[in-house]
Amino acid sequence: MSDLTLAGPTLAEFHQARERVSRVVHVTPMESSSFLSQALGAPVFLKCENLQRTGSYKIRGAYNRLSQLGESERSRGVVAASAGNHAQGVALAARELGIPATIYMPLGVALPKLQATRDYGAEVVLSGHSVEEALLAAKAYSEQSGAVFIPPYDHPDVIAGQGTLGLEILEQVPDVDTIVMAIGGGGLISGVASVVTQMRAQTGGSIRIIGVQAANSAPYALSMKLGALTGVVPTPTISDGIAVAKPGVLNFEIVRETVSEVVTVSDDDTARAILVLLERAKQVVEPAGAVGVAAILTDQIQPLGKTVVVLSGGNIDPLMMERVISRGLAASERYLHFRVMLPDRPGQLSRVSEIISEANANVVEVLHTRHGRGLQISEVELELSVETRGPDHAEQVMQHLRDAGFTPQSLMS
Known part of the structure; x- marks a missing residue:
């Protein structure tokens, strides 16, 4: 040992x-x-x-830090800055220990995180457009009020x-x-x-x-x-x-x-x-x-x-x-995004949809326009997003369209 x-x-x-x-x-x-x-x-x-x-x-570190504050420090309250998890951890730890907590959060913070922090009993102050700006405001508040600053990690x-x-x-x-x-x-x-x-x-x-x-x-x-x-x-x-x-x-x-x-x-x-x-x-x-x-x-x-x-x-x-x-x-190649040029006559959109259906894929979005760049006056452009089971199935869908005489062009990056 x-x-x-x-x-x-x-x-x-x-x-x-x-x-x-x-x-x-x-x-x-x-x-x-x-x-x-x-x-x-x-x-x-x-x-x-x-x-x-x-x-x-985050509740682990926050509670361990707050639980070791002395009575004088607890009476002054604590302050922290966070866009989410640290805020909630400090807020809950403070509530459990009966310590007043003020949390600075950036203006664009997600509403669920903001509401959760308030629900744990903390006073939330929205300040700045980033966590860094909220952090500066929290430290300034600490110096002004005497509240104990609770760092998110470096302690x-x-x-x-x-x-x-x-x-x-x-x-x-x-x-x-x-x-x-x-x-x-x-x-x-x-x-x-x-x-x-x-x-x-x-x-x-x-x-x-x-x-x-x-x-x-x-x-x-x-x-x-x-x-x-x-x-x-x-x-x-x-x-x-x-x-x-x-x-x-x-x-x-x-x-x-x-x-x-x-x-x-x-x-x-x-x-x-x-x-x-x-x-x-x-x-x-x-x-x-x-x-x-x-x-x-x-x-x-x-x-x-x-x-x-x-x-x-x-x-x-x-x-x-x-x-x-x-x-x-x-990213998993289960969305197939492509365009295909069609003759501007009735039934073509229906035919493409039928071919995709026969390939057991599902159309989730369609853009149909006569005004795309490079279009002939007798053509329309069809842009589709199709849900597939993966890359092999996506290629099967494209091949079904080619076999039917269409020329689909992938738009996937």
């Missing part, structure tokens, strides 16, 4: 955090996935933190709270070889990686930790490559829950010591993963929580024994869900 010294919380502090947060958090399910196991070539398990209270793991108490998830993983899959999870600021991965690495060191074993970031906002991937904490300029991504400009200082120190690899996935990859989780695992997962599955589906994870993928959150706006499902269907 050997002890391992890492930056951040000790193993004893992780166990103390587990005792504290057990008062409010659920031990979330661990589900096996035959579909993902086949895709990876190794057993895959899903740690369903999307089913946690508030819909994400030992927050890291220790998030790391309690790692203790659950080791209890539910004791012989796990690989853990895959999202990285935003680094609170979750630094906590989980630290505690499981320390636990394995006690028995002389090791474990592989892989982090996943959105390609449009990947400061950890760059920082790990350069060997130094480095910021990026985030660009829009559907995985807004992990879109940060720079790693947390303490978080990066831990990640650099404990994480084997950081990979990135595109928004299309993530949309496809959300669709797979809906259809195959019956799990509603937000984009940031699905990036680990996206990494498996894009063959970025080498199979190495039993693999646990953390589904870190399930707080997805219904309007976003609608767009993501459509994007996921397209």
Whole structure:
């Protein structure tokens, strides 16, 4: 048996955090996935933190931090800034502990996240057009009012709270070889990686930790490559829950010591993963929580024994869900989008619809125009979106049209 010294919380502090947060958090399910196991070539398990209270793991770190405040600090209240999950975690933790909470959220925050934060009892202040602007406002309020600022990831108490998830993983899959999870600021991965690495060191074993970031906002991937904490300029991504400009200082120190690899996935990859989780695992997962599955589906994870993928959150706006499902269907090549030129005479639209029906596909959208560029005066352009079972079926639909004398042109990017 050997002890391992890492930056951040000790193993004893992780166990103390587990005792504290057990008062409010659920031990979330661990589900096996035959579909993902086949895709990876190794057993895959899903740690369903999307089913946690508030819909994400964030309640763990927030409660651990708030529960250690002194009476004077509690009387001054707490303040945080977030577009969603951290806001809800702090709001619920504050309510459970009887601490006044003020949460700054950007003006464009999704209505369900705004309402949930208010329902947990926090005072919500809408400020700025981004999380960064809301963060500046929250820190200014802290200095002015004396309220204790609760950081989303870069604090030992927050890291220790998030790391309690790692203790659950080791209890539910004791012989796990690989853990895959999202990285935003680094609170979750630094906590989980630290505690499981320390636990394995006690028995002389090791474990592989892989982090996943959105390609449009990947400061950890760059920082790990350069060997130094480095910021990026985030660009829009559907995985807004992990879109940060720079790693947390303490978080990066831990990640650099404990994480084997950081990979990135595109928004299309993530949309496809959300669709797979809906259809195959019956799990509603937000984009940031699905990036680990996206990494498996894009063959970025080498199979190495039993693999646990953390589904870190399930707080997805219904309007976003609608767009993501459509994007996921397209990314899975189950939407066929094409145009075909037709003679401008009666019955042609009906004939094309009949051919598509005979191929057992379903038309979901039609645009019929006589005014497209390049059209002959005797032609009309038909643009269709068709739902298919996948790329092979899509090609069958196109071939049916060709066999009938039409010349369809794919519009898929």
